[in-house]
Every structure is written in structure tokens, then in C-alpha cells.
Amino acid sequence: MAGLVSSRGCHKIRGSQIRELLDSKLNVLFDCDGVIWNGETVVAGAPEVVTLLKQQGKKVFFITNNCTRPRASYVTKFIRLGFTDVAEEEIFSSAYCSAAYLRDVAKLQGKVYVIGCQGVVKELREAGVPIVEEDTNAPTGTIYDYPLDPEVKAVLVGYDEKFDFIKLAKACCYLQNTECLFLATDPDPWHPLRGGRITPGSGSLTAAVETASSRKATVIGKPSCFMFECIASQFNLDPGQSLMVGDRLETDILFGANCGLDTMLTLTGVSTLEEAHGYKDSDDPERKDFVPDYVVETIADFIEAYEEEEG
């Protein structure tokens, strides 16, 4: 790739440099929030970028740690925000991938005890993974006598606004069986809400279960590699021909580094160029994997790259 500096350069690129990079890749993986939208606001130009990449013959994927929506609901959101050509099969959420892991990797013979929202439950049902059905209207007893299902062979923890002490206690009791799998959808510690508030993330609930059970969860979401393995196995991707585009250095960029992908930071989300340079200048070798190969202001810069070429 003549004209581009070496990898992990945190190199700000535009125009023909972007075009050159994209020409060297077959697959582009986008994080969603902070990259193609912020909440319910689309990043200007993002729908055009997706269409353009597809016209150029690229495979495009959307990979999100958010476990609150099933894939079908993401399709609706893409359409609502002006995307015209995103298919359900291109969307990989931590909920979908958790269900895929239990079905295809763990080949679970038994039920899952779920701490999680409807996005997680729906994906598990869709994948045919049996879950513990609880009668939420019936009293579940005290911590001394709530019922435990002997068929439970896995505990899955994700974002759950109905998380409570009894759910935590049940998860820990299931996990006393060392053969019971322990999964978490994603490691996100918290999420910003409007008005400066924050809401606890899956990682926060997982920390409670980990502490009380003296066990560590297998985390499905970024930065662990499983979500890439999930896409790669379905679409036969080569890491060397794939680019990961994200807005969070500690999640998206580390994920790309962990999976052997080239990485691009876009500045429309959480992390800043200063933070990226901070990691680059750090003496801590573990922080080097937080340094992106490339940086763009916004993925809308992709449009200009192709226009320049054609102009």
C-alpha cells in the first residue's frame, strides 16, 4: 500500500489515501453507535457510504455490542434512518452472537438462565436455544427457597433493566455447578443517556455475578474475537482483507487488533484523536492495541474519496 505509513500509525487520512485503503480491502465492518448513528440521529452521509461501498463490491457488516434489540429491530432502525440496502444477515449484535455461540460453539444441551432484555431472549428463541421461562407475575420466593431448574447448563448476562437481587442470586447458584457455562453479551460498563445521566451496562451486571460466583464470564462482544469469528464463518472473511471502523479505542480498535484486522477510528463518537495519540505515546505495551491504524473525521469522508477518484 504505497503512500500509506506503516500500521498502528494513528494516521489521519483523507481523499485518495482513503480510496487506496478501501481498494485494498474486500470487507468493511462498522460499529453502529458513534459511527453510523448517534442514538436516533444518523451520521450525515452514512447511508450513502454504505451504498457506495456495496456498489464497489465490498461486503459491509454492522457489529454492535448493544444487546437490547433483535436483528429484525435493527433492520427497522436502519430503514427509519434512511439506509436502503442493509440486510438482517449483515447485522451482528452481541445478543445474536451470544445465541450463535450457545447453539454452534457450545452446542448447548440444556437450558439457559438469562439475565437480559427482550433483545437477548428473542435471539435465543430465534436460534432455538431453550431458556428458563419464569412466571414474572408469580412470587419467586425468598433467597432461601426460589426454584432452580435442574436443566440449566448456561448462564447468560446482558443489559437488563429488570435486574434484581433474586436474579443475581439465582445466577450464582446455577454457577456453583462448574459445568454450567458463564457467558456475558458484552463488557460495556455503562452507557450515556441524555441529560448527562448514565445507565449501567452489561459489564456492570456481569461484575456482580462474577464477584458473587467467584467465576469469570466468557465475553462474546467486542473486544473479544468471537463476533468476528461469527461473521467470518458465515461469510468466509479473510482478516487481512477486512477493515474495522469504530469510535471507541478500548472496544472497537482493540477488537480489530485482537482479530488481526486493520483498524480505523472515526471521530463522530466517543474517543478523540488526542486519546489515540496518548495511547500511541504510552510506554505501556498493552495500550498499543488501542492505537488505530487510520483516523478519519467521519465515514462521510469516504464519499469524497470516491468523488476525487472519479473527478
Place this chain on the structure above:
Amino acid sequence: MAGLVSSRGCHKIRGSQIRELLDSKLNVLFDCDGVIWNGETVVAGAPEVVTLLKQQGKKVFFITNNCTRPRASYVTKFIRLGFTDVAEEEIFSSAYCSAAYLRDVAKLQGKVYVIGCQGVVKELREAGVPIVEEDTNAPTGTIYDYPLDPEVKAVLVGYDEKFDFIKLAKACCYLQNTECLFLATDPDPWHPLRGGRITPGSGSLTAAVETASSRKATVIGKPSCFMFECIASQFNLDPGQSLMVGDRLETDILFGANCGLDTMLTLTGVSTLEEAHGYKDSDDPERKDFVPDYVVETIADFIEAYEEEEG
């Protein structure tokens, strides 16, 4: 102390060796569960031991990470289990000490947001520390709009069977103010229940709040030193003249080591002599503080020690 081997010896003692050790101390601090009782069953001889030590002019204290009962309720339990001479002032729970910390050390000017049970709430009220009163019957809103009290200047997390997502989210929102104190009653990750079940401990709930708030709690209970400082300031104790007796190496014995006390493991609770020797033989310097100076089968051995002397 002729006749006794050097400190951190994990030295099993009885008879005159116990007598010699006790003669060299003015103060004896007992952990409760696993030392003087197990749940609702008294350790045989424990009431006599307390009386005997007091007759010998020792100051005796009870120091527990359990935050579920106020001190007055402990007095009732002592009487129920056959103790005749234990005073409320001799009982130091993590709930009492948390209230004392907020009143006397932090000198809190504002309210406390409490995740915790009635033991914690009652001790705070007793100490005159204002807490956020919540109408538990009223809907508290969604995570987007629940009310926050601007007078909150501290968050205190303890064991709470009514812990839920909204409490977690509120605690994190309060902690976004870096001037808001963050305390935890104790670090206990879980507790055993009858029937092989476990229940999550304060440490588990604290882990969730710590992860979601990106902050670390100041932990009041053992093994941190505050509970000893609390006793020492009220009763003018000299660490060198004090003995800590406990059943958990990682909590009680480490606490004693942290506070500069001689330590004694009793084998009526959780930890075993083998575990103590394992820490002694370990190459990890951090584990040396888990090694007790002395070991007894049960504190009832204290009775024999005094009988031998007098016989």
C-alpha cells in the same frame, strides 16, 4: 514471650501457651460467625470464654462484616445464645462503623444514598446521618426520569436483598459527581446459605456499582483497618496489646496483619490449617499476611488454658 515461636508462625498452641499469649494482651477482638457462633448455633464454650476473659481484666470486642443487623439486635442474639455479659458498646459491625465513618471521619454535610438493608439504615439514623428517604410504594420512574436528590454527598453500598437496576443506576448517577463519597460496608463476595446455596454479598453489589461508575469504593469492613481504628479511638487500644481471633484467613487474619495485631485462627469456621500452611509455604509475599501467628482448634481451648494454670 518465651516459649512461643516467632510471629507469623502459624503455630498451633494450647494449654499454657494460650495462657501465656493471653497474659501478654489487654484486648481480645473476636470475629463472630465461625468463631463464637455458626449462624444460630453457639460454639460450645464461647459464652464461658467471654466471661473468663473479662474476669481476667481483658477488654473483649466483637467485630463483624455482617451489616444486616443493628447493634441492638446483636445484643439480643448474644443473650439468646447464652452470653450473659456482652454490651452493645463492645459490638462493632460494618453497618455501625460505616455510620461512624460518615459522621466522625467524613463529617458528612449532606445526605447518604443507601443501597443496604435495615441494619445499615438503622445505624445511620442512630448516628444522626441523614439518608435519602424513598417512597418504596411510589413508582420511581424509568432510568431516564427518576428523581435525584441534590443534597446527596455520599453513596453507601451494603448487603441488600432489594437491590435492583434502578438502585444501581441511581448510585452511579450520584457518583458522577466526583465529590460524592463512595463507601461499601464490607467486601464479602458471597455468603453460604443452608442447603448448599449461596447468596451474593455486599462485595458483589459493590462490584456492579464500581464498574458502572468507573470508581472504587472505600471499604469499611475487614480487612481494611477502619473498624480497628473505630474501636481504638473509643477505647484507647494499643495494637501491640491486642489479639485478633478469626476463622477466615483472607478477611480476619489479613485484617489483624493490616492493623498490626497478633492474629489467631480458630478452626470452627471457614478456613483450615492446611490453607494456612499453604499461604505460609507460598512464594507470593502478598499471601504472607494471610498467615496467622497462632492457631487453636476452638476458642473453647481458652478455658482449659486457665484451668491448667489454676490446677
